[in-house]
Amino acid sequence: MDDLLSARSQMAMSLGFHILFAVAGMAMPLMMATAEILHLRTGRAVYLDLAKRWAKGTAILFAVGAVSGTTLSFELGLLWPEFMRHAGPIVGMPFSLEAFAFFLEAIFLGIYLYGWKKLLPHWHIVVGFLVALCGLTSGVFVVAVNSWMNTPTGFDYVDGEFVNIDVWKAFLSPAFPTQAFHTAISAYSSVAFLVMGIHAWGLMRSPKSEFHRAALTIALGFAMVSTPLQILSGDLAARHCGNEQPIKLAAMEGLYETQRGAPLALGGIPDDEARHLKGAIEIPKVLSLMQGFDPEHEVRGLEDFPRDEWPNTLLVRTAFSIMVMLGMAMMGVVGWSAFLIWRRRELPTGKWYLRALVAMAPAGMIAVEAGWCVTELGRQPWIIHGYMRTSEALTTVPNLVWHFGLFTVLYVFLGITVTILLRNHVFAAPASGAEKKEGR
Amino acid sequence: MGPDFFLYAIATALVIYVLTGGADFGGGVWDLFAKGQHRERQRLVIERAIGPIWEVNHIWTIFIVVMLFAVFPDAFAAIGVALHIPLTIAMVGIVLRGSAFTFRSYGLQPDATRRRWGHLFAWTSLVTPVVLGMTLAALASGEIRIEDGKVTSSLLAGWTSPFAIATGVLALVLFSLIAAVYLIFEGGGEFRADFRRKAFATQIVAVVMLVVVYGLAHLDAPEFAARLDASPYIWPLRALIAFLAWAVLAAIKNELDWIARAATMCQVAAVVVGFGLAMGRHLILPDLTIDDAGGHEATRLAIAPALVFGAFLLIPSLYCLFAMFKGSPSSGDDH
Numbered sequence: 001m002d003d004l005l006s007a008r009s010q011m012a013m014s015l016g017f018h019i020l021f022a023v024a025g026m027a028m029p030l031m032m033a034t035a036e037i038l039h040l041r042t043g044r045a046v047y048l049d050l051a052k053r054w055a056k057g058t059a060i061l062f063a064v065g066a067v068s069g070t071t072l073s074f075e076l077g078l079l080w081p082e083f084m085r086h087a088g089p090i091v092g093m094p095f096s097l098e099a100f101a102f103f104l105e106a107i108f109l110g111i112y113l114y115g116w117k118k119l120l121p122h123w124h125i126v127v128g129f130l131v132a133l134c135g136l137t138s139g140v141f142v143v144a145v146n147s148w149m150n151t152p153t154g155f156d157y158v159d160g161e162f163v164n165i166d167v168w169k170a171f172l173s174p175a176f177p178t179q180a181f182h183t184a185i186s187a188y189s190s191v192a193f194l195v196m197g198i199h200a201w202g203l204m205r206s207p208k209s210e211f212h213r214a215a216l217t218i219a220l221g222f223a224m225v226s227t228p229l230q231i232l233s234g235d236l237a238a239r240h241c242g243n244e245q246p247i248k249l250a251a252m253e254g255l256y257e258t259q260r261g262a263p264l265a266l267g268g269i270p271d272d273e274a275r276h277l278k279g280a281i282e283i284p285k286v287l288s289l290m291q292g293f294d295p296e297h298e299v300r301g302l303e304d305f306p307r308d309e310w311p312n313t314l315l316v317r318t319a320f321s322i323m324v325m326l327g328m329a330m331m332g333v334v335g336w337s338a339f340l341i342w343r344r345r346e347l348p349t350g351k352w353y354l355r356a357l358v359a360m361a362p363a364g365m366i367a368v369e370a371g372w373c374v375t376e377l378g379r380q381p382w383i384i385h386g387y388m389r390t391s392e393a394l395t396t397v398p399n400l401v402w403h404f405g406l407f408t409v410l411y412v413f414l415g416i417t418v419t420i421l422l423r424n425h426v427f428a429a430p431a432s433g434a435e436k437k438e439g440r
Numbered sequence: 441m442g443p444d445f446f447l448y449a450i451a452t453a454l455v456i457y458v459l460t461g462g463a464d465f466g467g468g469v470w471d472l473f474a475k476g477q478h479r480e481r482q483r484l485v486i487e488r489a490i491g492p493i494w495e496v497n498h499i500w501t502i503f504i505v506v507m508l509f510a511v512f513p514d515a516f517a518a519i520g521v522a523l524h525i526p527l528t529i530a531m532v533g534i535v536l537r538g539s540a541f542t543f544r545s546y547g548l549q550p551d552a553t554r555r556r557w558g559h560l561f562a563w564t565s566l567v568t569p570v571v572l573g574m575t576l577a578a579l580a581s582g583e584i585r586i587e588d589g590k591v592t593s594s595l596l597a598g599w600t601s602p603f604a605i606a607t608g609v610l611a612l613v614l615f616s617l618i619a620a621v622y623l624i625f626e627g628g629g630e631f632r633a634d635f636r637r638k639a640f641a642t643q644i645v646a647v648v649m650l651v652v653v654y655g656l657a658h659l660d661a662p663e664f665a666a667r668l669d670a671s672p673y674i675w676p677l678r679a680l681i682a683f684l685a686w687a688v689l690a691a692i693k694n695e696l697d698w699i700a701r702a703a704t705m706c707q708v709a710a711v712v713v714g715f716g717l718a719m720g721r722h723l724i725l726p727d728l729t730i731d732d733a734g735g736h737e738a739t740r741l742a743i744a745p746a747l748v749f750g751a752f753l754l755i756p757s758l759y760c761l762f763a764m765f766k767g768s769p770s771s772g773d774d775h
Binding site for chain 1: 754
C-alpha cells in the first residue's frame, strides 16, 4: 500500500467511524429530550425510563464521537499538512465556530447527564434541547468545511498561493446550503430507522413491552418527519451538484456523454474504457427533467472533462446507487407506516411490518456512509476541487501504512465495544421498573 | 491586526487545559495508584469528580489545534510532520482513555470487565501526559529545523532527548499534583487526609522535577535555556514559583485546602507562563515565529471577533457547569 492510499484509507476510515457517532450525537439528544417532554406531559414512567436510557446512549456515543473527532482534527495535520497550510486560514471560521458549538454541547450534555436531581424538570428538558441544538450546529459547521472543499470560494488563486481571503464567503460556499441540509436531516432519519429497527426487534420478542412500544412511537415520529425531507434535500443537493460540480454528478449518474434529454439510469456498472454504463435500466429524459425541469435540459457527461480529473466512477456510481436505493426504501417504509396508522389509528405492530423495520434498521446508517463516499470519492482526485490535488496535500512522513493499521485496529475494537454496551444497557428493555409500574 | 492576540489566546487555552484537562489525567493516575481497602470507593469518587466535566476540558485541545491551523498554518503543518510520531501516540492515548472511561462509567458489566476498562483508563492517563509534555518540549528543543517551510530534521528530533522526557514526566507530576489538590474537595474524612498526603508528596516530586528539567534544558535545549535566563521576568518568576511551591506545602500541612488549591493552580500556571516567556514569539525554536507562521490578515480580522463572541457564550456556560458540579464539596449524584 503506498503512502497516498494509506493516508486516504485512514482518513476514510476515521471519518467513516466518526460520522456514525456524529449523526447519533445530533439525533439522540433530540429523541431523549422528546421522551422527557412526553414524561412531563403524560406522567408515564416509561417515558422517563426511555429518556434515561437514551441519555446513557447519548453519553456513550458522544464520548466516542468526541475523542474520535479530536483525533480527526490532529489527523488533518498529521496526514494532510499541505492542505491545512493553505486551507486552514480560509476555513478557519467554521472550524472556530464548531469548536465553540462543541464546547457548549459538551457543557450542556454534562449538565443534562449529571443534573437529573439538580435541575427542575422543565429546565432539565431545556438543557436537553440545547444539547441537540449545539449538536446540530456543530455538525453544520463541519459540513461547511467539506462544502468548501467541493465548491471552494472566498479567495483568489495567484501563482499557486491563496490570497485575498474572505472567510465568510468561504463559509457560505455554493454547496453549503444544500449539503448542510442534506447531511443534517440524514442524521435524524438514519438514527430514527436504527432505533425503530432495534425496538421493533424488542416488540417481536416481547409484544406487550410498553418500553419498546414507546420507543418505537417516538422514533417513528422522527422518521416520518425527516425521511420525506431527506428525499427533498437529496433532490436539491443533486440539482446543485449538477450546476456546481457537473463531473461529480456525471460520475454519480454514470453519464459519459454530454446530452440533451439525458436518461435516468437505474443500477448499472460504469465501464470507463467503453464509456458506457453497462446493464443499466434507462428511463428516457428523466435526468434532464430532474436537473433542469426540462426534458431537453443539457446534462454534462464525463467526456467533457480531462481523463485525469475523473473520480473512480465504479465506486462513486455504486455508492450513489446504494444511497438512493436505501433512501427510496426508507421512504417506502414511511409511506407504509403512514398508511397503516391512517387505517388503524394506532401504532402498527403487525408481524411483517415489524420484520421490515428490523431489516431496515441499518439502512439509514449505510446510506449516510454511502452518501459520504459519494461526496468524498466524487471530488477526487482533488482535495480542494480544481485547486489542489489530494496527492499534493500528503505529508512527507513515510510508512503511513502503520498509521492506518494502528487506527484500524483501534476503531474496530472500539466499534465492537460500543455495540455491545448499547445492546446491553440502552436498547434492552429494563428488567424491572417501568414495565411493572405501567401495570402490564 | 497582528498575530499576538492569537498567541495569547492559545497560551490562555493551554493554561486552562493544563489546569482542567490536566486534572482529569491526574485523576486517572490516582485511579492507578489507588491502594488499600477503600480502593474501589476511591476510584468511584474520582470517577464522579471527572464525569461531568472531562469532555469539556478536553475540547481546549481542539481549540488550540483550530487556532494553530487557522492563524499559524505553517506552524501547524510543520508540527504535523516533525512531531508525527508522538502526536500519533498521544491520539491513541486520548481515544483509548476517553472511551475506556466512558465504558467503565456506563457499562454495568461484570466487575472483572469493568476493572479491565479501569486499568486501561488509568494507564493511558499515565502515558498520554508524558507524550504531550515531550511534544511541547520538542518545540523548545531547537532540534526541529525548518527551511523554506519544509521540515528538514528527523522524525525523532526534539522529543526523544532527556530534556523532553523529563518535561514529559514533569507534566505528569504537575497533572497529578493538580488532581490531588482538587480531589481533597471531593470526598470526606479519611479520603481528604489521604489526598492531602498525596498532594504533599507530589509537590515535593514536582519541585525536584522542575529543577531537573531546568538543568537538562541547559544541556539539551541551550537556546531555550539561554532565552529563559535572559528574560527580564525570570527572577520575579523564579521567586513567584518558589513562594507558591512553599505556599502549597504550607497550606496542605495546615489543612487550608482552598489556599492549597489556589496556590497550586497559580504555581502550575506560572510554570506554563515561564515556558511561554522563554519561547517568546516563537512557535518552534529557532526557525518559526508567529510572524512567519503563514496566515492571513483577513482571517485574523474575522476570527478575532468570533472568538470574543464565542467567549461570551462559553464563559457563562462553563461557569454554570463548574458551579453545579464543583461549587460545593462532594455531592454524589445519580446519572
